[in-house]
Amino acid sequence: MKEMLERLNVVYDSLELLSDDMWRVGGRGDALLDAWFVLNTHKTETHHSPLLIGSEQSLALIWEFWAENAGTAVADIEERAEALDGRTFLQQRWDAEVTSLQQQQDPDEQEALHALTQVNASAMTYDPQAANLDGFFAIWDTTTQNISEQCFLLLIPTPDETAAHAYLRYGGWNSYPRAEEHIAVLRYWREKYGATLVSLTADTVELRLEQPIQDPHHRWPLR
Template sequence: MTFSFLAEPRMMRRNFLAALIAGAAAILGGKAQKGRATTGQLGGDAQDSSSTELVEMRQKLRAALPYECVTVAGGDALSEWKRLHDLGQGWPVIIGDDEALDRIAEQYSLDDPAMLPPSAHPSASLPKTAAEIIAAADGVNVPAALRQFWQDEYGDDEEADAMPAEGSWPSSTSNAQPGFTIASDVLTGKAFPRVHILLIPTPHSYEVPAYLRWGNWNACPSPEIHVAALRYWHHRYGAELIGLNGDTINMRASRRPSTKAEALNLARDQFYYCADIVYQGTETLAPLAAGLMDSDWWFFWWD
């Protein structure tokens, strides 16, 4: 079983800034089509304006990330992560390449009215602080909240996929857990030439989504649910967040489930948390459960 979605890049809500600027440039060029614009539709001045505004916006968003950033070769990402972790000066999280860093920066400021044009968020309020998100996570009851989240996302959709079957236990788990993916190109498997690592001011990896305001788009849980779920799994399995980009989380567990029954329960909870790893990945629960017994790496991806 392969994760076919790894080869299918998609346009998502957190990429809307490029579309917003391109749309504005299209209007400047007098050639907008159904609210969308392509490079071929824009006049030279509009293209230059769009490109300049996009570069400036990306620089502004990166500058708004208040965390130290260390850049290394992709092949050195894990060794550098360990070095930074051992220094004890915050939790290092591997972000990925330049595009991944831009996505993280976009999401961090997505709901910040000070960072976006007024027309993008005419009535936006200030985003929650990390402390507020962590406090809210204290009231999230995991794993019950994960099942409720899945029901809220898919329960009222008549066309949504149903609860997946348990399926057959696989003879091989080589494709059930992709492993550490953040520092490499998912199409070629080659490490990125350069990878960014952010130092988050917390000793707890499960608090990283709060500091990055990560989540709450499409079928991805809110930051509060991420914090609660990751904390729950940290206490039970020693799971730590190692890498995170615009739509993917890589975790590493120090304790694996010891029985098939325990692994299936964990797989079910992970499905509630991130249905796409089954709906668009393993298809049934047993391959995911088997992978959790055979690998320390956990993989989550949201469409």
Template sequence: MIIDFFKRGSNNGDQPQAMSDTAREMVEKCKFPYEVFPEGSNHSDIMKRYEEKLREGKEKGFTPVIVPVDETLEEYWEIFEDEEYSFEDTIRGASSEEGKKFLHECYEEMLDDTSMSEEEYVGEFDDEPDAINHVTAFMEFGAPDTLETIIFEVPTTNPWEVVAYLPFGGWNECPNPDKMVSVCKYWFEKYGAVPVTITHEIMEMSVLECVSAGDALELAKEHYAFCPDRVDQGTRTGTISEVAASLEVSKIWYFWWD
């Protein structure tokens, strides 16, 4: 079945919203209600609106997702459309068990590819960890300005499904949408992790509580298996143990695939 979200969406306001050509192409590929924030909007205004939609969605049956206007992501959607991608099949095939198994197998494969012991592979971190408690995917890199940003109302009350409705991945070490959905389902059921932002190369998830010290290291291994750049390019020490320390003080999980 051809995915049917590649149709025109509609905004929630009474008046048309000004937007760039790329933003227009993105909302025209989706049938979801949306709200557009122009470039340079206040970060806190976008997050306040997201939180409002999060509460509203619990009553009306949708999950909001923040998507910065992204030409590459729009092109990916066009490729998925051409390949007759089906979000329904992707969701139907999702499994927490498969998500956990995928992460375990990826981690073991990466460990086997080194000459290190697991203790060496995990490394040591005894510094002050970075607390990640704000999403940043819609911020201009290296600048305080926000990008043009869309909040989509994805028609599901299962937050893990949004990565099937707004697919990306399947290149280099970024998992295919089917693997990504199973991983997100696993993490949602175990930790309550909810995708907040999606770009063609970034996903940020939120949790209500930081993970415990007892869970942090195993979860950090899973994060590394899911997104090696989270460790290799996203830490000061290049260690899994640094990610584990950060998870103990963070309510946002950040993933970026180079």
């Protein structure tokens, strides 16, 4: 892997084999974002998909969950994902959330319902000057409000980045979707919007679209 990264001129600080041909790459946030673009371009050749993972704390939480579920086969998760329809899943989750909020009397819950069901077109106008890629949460240090001096990228042993949740065995607690549900949704968004998975932190998933969605009615909710 080291030779491959050097051949592709990837700038990084550390490299470690974690498990099952999955590698951890450490470095400054902006350098790892550059690395993501290079590695994403070559993922068919390398048979690894790059995934920004955020801070060491975020990585530790994700890896802890992987260790607890390592006995679950990736193939089994992907088989369950194939049986799901991403759009149907999103609609069902959306309807359930709206119904739950409608049954609440708390003013905060009613405000949340309003936010979910109304489209604020002016607030969602696409600004190409503001749409810089440094905005990815995974490479951002919320303490310093600047690019992180130390974060991590995983190299997942598959050219299909939508399967990352299966390889990490990540999801399925509280209301967080199961791994196969994430995969189904990511594949639906890839097919409909050309979305590519860029990062997965402990509680955030970030994607990149080749062409931003201009119509706010198509972006809120993104389904």
